[in-house]
Amino acid sequence: MLRIHTLRLPLSNLSLISSQSQKPRLNNNYRTMMNYTKAASSQAFKNKKLLFRQLFEKDSSTYTYLLADVAHPDKPALLIDPVDKTADRDLSLVKELGLKLIYAINTHVHADHVTGTGLIKTKVPSVKSIISKASKSKADLLIEAGDKIQFGDFFLEVRATPGHTLGCVTYVTGDGSDQPQPRMAFTGDALLIRGCGRTDFQIFSLPKETLIYPAHDYRGFTVSTVGEEMQYNSRLTKDEEMFKSIMENLNLPYPKMIDIAVPSNMVCGLQDLSVKPVDTSSN
Template sequence: MARFDGFLIQRSYTMIFKQLFEPDTCTYTYLLGCDRTRRTVLIDPVANEVENYIGRLKQLDLNLLYTMETHVHADHITGSGLLREHLGSKSVVHRDAGAMCADLLVTDGILLQVGDLEIEVRHTPGHTNGCVSYVVGDRVFTGDALFIGGCGRTDFQQGDAGRLYDSITKKLFTLPPDTLVYPGHDYNGNTVSSIKQEMAKNPRLGAGKSREEFIAIMNELDLPYPKYIDQALPANQACGREPAVRHG
């Protein structure tokens, strides 16, 4: 499927939508804005791309309202803290994410209004306890829960393969089949999939694979230790800023 970039007509309003890519960690960040109010969110911003985000927002005359995390990342440092300092945006994470520095702690089913855009929070744990996916009209932003042809790993943080299977099958595969899937990462140059495609072809849990089959597949993965985890986890629990050092 082709990359979507620019202005999209959806539900009788105009949504500004851009898919941004950070090559070092193969991370996708998503910019979603309301054309009428110029209010905007960034999903999963990366710290070393903050200047680029600020320039793009200025170029498009957009007001950043929220930075929305899909989870506490282990592979990169979030840009939410820096963006809050520069632009006054509010950071959003799930209440189970372990990032109490956030401005807004959300739960399953919460609806966030950003101008004419309605963003639904779906709790999709399994990669971590605090993973969420964001549903906006005909698309879902799945973070590290569901990838194109894959899914997030379950062998560290609060990973639980059975819980991830339940999240994907009950919270994501129940969306309309034509719902577009935009993941948090892709390592093969893919930009977008669909619920129908992942249900049919995802090698880890598509084609009707059972919960037991999925758990067995995940248990057999031999994945390297994430190279940025020791820096990323403590920083992300502090919304991307260095944790404060107490002096006696």
């Protein structure tokens, strides 16, 4: 599926690359350095620097994540799950840190808040919105399992984690000695800390030390690990029958934001988007 490759993106040396090209893009200097010794490679990694910020929206207990390659001359950045209410806060931080925001990404179509991606695109038109093809939503780029989202010398890989919605994906930082260690998984609503989801097959196949960054937490936790969730997640440690029974008997109320949030989130958070986003699903 080289779908992404067919898009003409004005991204200079920042590109969204498909899973078929397994190696992340590295600049030539770095690649050459890798051929020498492990010590040199370790030195090269030291010069790389991931900026990472976890941001919180209190009304919906949503986490938004800012990631950037600050060692790259352009300081390319992306936001995962931005919220409309806090879009100005996020853009102000991006500006203060001297970053170039290139992607505004959703893990899925949220039912509890309106995504900030559309609002961000009206304020910074060069930003591309991203969501999964399986979400059936509109965005500039529609990704699927195995795709890689490149920002500078770092990348996120896409894992399909349906369950909460059919289109839910988890974004995981790259594998390899030139990528951040331990890896970080942005799980959206597929896996919350000590709760929810039935997507353990995809997420729990990651190394135990992988850091888990969900879309929400209602008890004040900010991060977990794959190992912890395998051991202590109150839902995912049950067998399939028990899990089904728990989920069927939650008796959750009708989500108060769902009728506003879902239609908006199908179109980057703006129902009357003056600049219509490109539907790439036909490409």
